[in-house]
Amino acid sequence: MPISEQQGAWLGALITAAPGIVMQIIEYLRSRGHDAAADDLSIKFASAKASYLTVINISREERGLPPLTPADLADPTP
Amino acid sequence: MRRRLSAALVALMLIATWGCGPKVIKTAATLNDQFAKALVTTQSVVKQAYTNGAGSMEDYLTVWSPMFEKLGRIGYSMTTALEAGNNASAIVQVVAALAVVDTLIAVEIPKLSANQRTIVLVAVNMLKGVLLTVAGALGEPLPEPVYPALEVSHAY
Numbered sequence: 310m311p312i313s314e315q316q317g318a319w320l321g322a323l324i325t326a327a328p329g330i331v332m333q334i335i336e337y338l339r340s341r342g343h344d345a346a347a348d349d350l351s352i353k354f355a356s357a358k359a360s361y362l363t364v365i366n367i368s369r370e371e372r373g374l375p376p377l378t379p380a381d382l383a384d385p386t387p
Numbered sequence: 388m389r390r391r392l393s394a395a396l397v398a399l400m401l402i403a404t405w406g407c408g409p410k411v412i413k414t415a416a417t418l419n420d421q422f423a424k425a426l427v428t429t430q431s432v433v434k435q436a437y438t439n440g441a442g443s444m445e446d447y448l449t450v451w452s453p454m455f456e457k458l459g460r461i462g463y464s465m466t467t468a469l470e471a472g473n474n475a476s477a478i479v480q481v482v483a484a485l486a487v488v489d490t491l492i493a494v495e496i497p498k499l500s501a502n503q504r505t506i507v508l509v510a511v512n513m514l515k516g517v518l519l520t521v522a523g524a525l526g527e528p529l530p531e532p533v534y535p536a537l538e539v540s541h542a543y
Contacts, residue, residue: 331412346413353416357466359422364430365459368452369431382463 414428415469415477415524422517425460430455432510441503458487458514465521474525481522489517 318345331354358379366376391487433455465480488511496508 318463327537331416331472333463334412349415351415351436353413354430354466354470357416357423358463360420360427361459361463361466363459364423364426365463367430368456368459382460383467 395452412469415521418521419462419469420468422514422521423466424464425514425517426455429510429514433507434509436499436503436507441499441502441507446495446498451491454487461487462487468475468528478522478525481518481525485515485518485522488518 329351333349335351338344338350362377362379362382365382369376413428433451434447436442437444437451460482465477465484468474468480490510492508492515495531496504496511499507
């Protein structure tokens with residue numbers, strides 16, 4: 310897709326910026342009419358988080374521990 | 388002339404960025420999603436193997452179950468880091484997950500009964516394969532794979 314130098318510069322700045330880069334790219338893709346790509350990207354992140362939470366909570370249930378919520382996993386340190 | 392060349396070069400770099408940036412992030416997102424799904428499958432396969440007598444359920448509950456919780460937490464953190472565009476942190480998570488998987492392969496799998504060992508080894512190596520590919524998508528050089536010498540069962 311041909312893009313103007315200004316658009317390219319803005320996108321280049323987006324890609325090297327942090328935090329929230331993926332969310333910004335999703336917004337950018339939507340603003341350019343690439344709704345399918347934006348949906349795909351956001352669905353994959355939401356789906357992965359849900360799957361990880363499932364694994365965590367099955368393991369905790371097996372050991373008689375209470376389930377966790379996304380808020381309990383907000384800290385990204387390992 | 389030189390100014391035009393510089394402008395063309397910058398434009399080419401920006402177009403290359405447009406072509407590669409989102410694709411790399413989409414690839415990492417896809418692989419991350421695959422790892423999450425593979426983790427759910429592996430947990431189910433391993434638990435089934437133990438239920439079928441691969442090892443003691445006490446071992447499953449004291450070793451594998453906490454490890455799965457740990458892998459889930461690491462995966463969740465990896466996703467959060469990727470969403471934030473923090474590839475360095477995502478790579479730290481991938482390396483931590485690889486260490487957990489390698490521990491399971493080297494220490495726990497050899498303890499299993501021969502009949503169930505192959506199934507569990509395949510499931511865990513699938514996880515490791517996706518993790519190595521995530522590391523590759525994030526630009527991290529892939530470490531040499533370390534596989535313990537295991538007696539492969541041909542029962543299946």
